Amino acid sequence: MSSRFFEFFCPVKVIAGKAALEHLPWEMQGLSVKRPMIVTDKGIHQAGLLEPVLAACREGGVQIAAIFDDVPPDSSTSVVREIATLYRDKHCDAIIALGGGSAIDTGKAANILVSMGGDDLEQYSGAGILKHPLRPFFVIPTTAGTGSEVTSVAVISDEQRGVKLPFTSSFLLPDAAIIDPRMTLTLPPHITAATAMDALTHATEAFIGLAKNPLSDAYATAAIQKIGQWLLPVMNDPKNEEGRLELALASTMAGIAFSNSMVGLVHALGHATGAKCHLPHGVCMSLYLPYALEYNLEYIREPLGELLLHLEGPERYAQTPTEQRAESCIAAIRALRDQLHQRCGLPRTLEETGQVEFSQLEAIAQLALDDGAILFSPQEVSFEDAHALVCRAWS
Amino acid sequence: MEIRPFQTLTLRARRFYVGAMFQVMGRALQAMTEVDGEACRETRQLPPGFLFEMRVLPSGPVMVVEHTKDGRLRFLGTDAPRPINLSIQFKHMVHAFRVVSFQEKTAIAFANERMLVDGDIAYAVRMTRVLNRLETFILPRFLAVRAVKQYPRSLGFVEKTAGAARIYLRVLRNLIGNERPYE
CATH class of the missing domain: 1.20.1090.10 (Dehydroquinate synthase-like - alpha domain)
Known part of the structure; x- marks a missing residue:
């Protein structure tokens, strides 16, 4: 069964364990991030999972410039555009995706728009379309299943055309994935x-x-x-x-x-x-x-x-x-x-x-x-x- | 380092072989959708005017086929009249050669990332099934088992032989310029 040829690629820095969240400010400072934006959903906010992230950043000397907490379970191009607009209005310089598969995919897609420019997400759909690295991107998963924090794929619904847009590029991978047990404790x-x-x-x-x-x-x-x-x-x-x-x-x-x-x-x-x-x-x-x-x-x-x-x-x-x-x-x-x-x-x-x-x-x-x-x-x-x-x- | 004449000859022969196989496969795809109901059922799901190509990167052989209507494919040669809907691209001539010389199964080539898909994955999966069915028809069984994941149990000797004969006859007719694609 073993293949005589293979490719293997995973450049994501995985930061895992107790107090892993508190490493986030240092990681962001290492990439000169000063105004990060958090992309998450209402459930995460209500479950109180946003608080430890905000506290870790505040104490670590990083000010969160914007929070978008309205990512739906099946995210769409209009949500991604909304996030990109907020990112630009607030002069953000990085995205932190906090949540499950949908929040992470939405964060990846929003990072495409804010890095590549424009509001037309569809033009970047497909494999290998992105040709250069995107803005700093961090992922904090709150479920233990999707593995999206280490995959180079995102899928976003185009609600107007009724199709799902796939995005595949190694540039979608986050700079760091923070695996902190506090994030899944209340699952x-x-x-x-x-x-x-x-x-x-x-x-x-x-x-x-x-x-x-x-x-x-x-x-x-x-x-x-x-x-x-x-x-x-x-x-x-x-x-x-x-x-x-x-x-x-x-x-x-x-x-x-x-x-x-x-x-x-x-x-x-x-x-x-x-x-x-x-x-x-x-x-x-x-x-x-x-x-x-x-x-x-x-x-x-x-x-x-x-x-x-x-x-x-x-x-x-x-x-x-x-x-x-x-x-x-x-x-x-x-x-x-x-x-x-x-x-x-x-x-x-x-x-x-x-x-x-x-x-x-x-x-x-x-x-x-x-x-x-x-x-x-x-x-x-x-x-x-x-x-x-x-x-x-x-x- | 200088490339020796023998190596140049090998490279040319490989390129010629892949190009020739694409020519045969394109015509055989057209012929198969004229004679095989199952292949036709698969391709009928493609939109009319759908253009499919196989290409070797960066500038190797190309094969373009069009879904005209009702599941019928038409071989267009190497040039597409409009933007391609689905492109399967071999990353290198050697990769294409390994597949079309049946040293590597199409599914394994996908698994080994020898090929890129540009377009709707669902259509790519469908076209892969059509290509597999083509190979089971037109290749002798001992070669077909090397090209596809599993040789279909339901394909009997008579059906295979009769299907292959009809496909080859149409390919031949097409090659000598006497094709009747929509009879």
Whole structure:
């Protein structure tokens, strides 16, 4: 399975651990930032997560020049334009994205406009359009799942044309990602579970996909080990600061892994289900992960068997015969999903979500076939295969 | 350092081979959408007038095809009459050579970032499926298994042979300038 050729790239400075937030002023001063702007959403503001950031900056001698706290869950070009206008009006010189995937993607897109000029975001959509570095950009993730703080991609909706605009460039990567356990400490249980399953899927698909490589493998296995070790303890004790940090680190490591080896069938199906039924991305990942692994089983038996070591530990791995390790790994993922269902009601089937109609399954399968991630599935996927798979995930 | 004559010859031969394969593939794509219902179902989802190209960077061979209507593709040669909608670009001649000489599967070439996609990813995935189907038809099975991820179980010997014969006949007719693209 290992590729004889690969590319690996991750220049993001990761600042992680206790009091990591307090490193932000120093990092900004190092880039001559004097008037940063914070881009976040109302939920973050109401959860009180903005306060520690403001306090850290104030005490560190950096004045926040503007705060935009109205990023919607599915951000749009008009929101990005609004942020760019505020940035220019307040004479800002850097962006700090504080939040989950939407706030981070919005921060990346706003940084394109304020760095490149103009208000037409669409002209910068696509791969490799940006030709020079952007303004200083910092990310403080408040969920442990997306890995957006280390990916060179952003997706923004163009509400007028009804399409999603993708942006891909290494210049979108932040100058630093701040991983502070305080930022995920108040994450509700169902979001903790769904985002951790998102990170688990990133790492798993990075490890079994066609573009896997030795460096992304190292990040993927480390991420899986952390999730296997810490997800249930954190679900049992949400204020477990050490566990929260480990899950946040796992998310970042899984992000580094998949941004260098891509994702696969789970994401193709998950993107299609999210688009058709508006299910949260992490829930979709959790729903499809075991089924997509079963579908690819004969093509990924060896790496999947190896994942049992990282997910369940050396004792279970050693006790399991080699030829049964891949199946045992899938069984372990199913057991983890059962545990999460017990603790927070995270759905295990499409039917359990209550948001998907059986009649939508054909459309989901059809849409998944056109998703770019499907190219990296080890086994070829036809419409009939995809439809059979979503039917298995139904109930 | 000076390039030796043998190396120059190799470079030229590689460029010629990739260019020739693009010519054959372009015509074969056109022919396949005339004879194969499944390929036609895939391409029918493309907008009429949609232009697709494969190109070797920085200035290598080019192949342009157009979706006319009803799933039919037309090979336009190397020049596009208007801006391209979807471009698949090989980063280097060697990368293109590895793919069109079946040393590297198309999916693996994508995974290895040998190619760039400029345009809608959904259409790129669709065109990749069409190219894979073309390769399973026109190549002998032992070569086709090297070009695609999995050789389709549903494609029987008779269907493959008959399809390949019809495609090659149309490619030949097109090459000698007696094509009847929309019969």
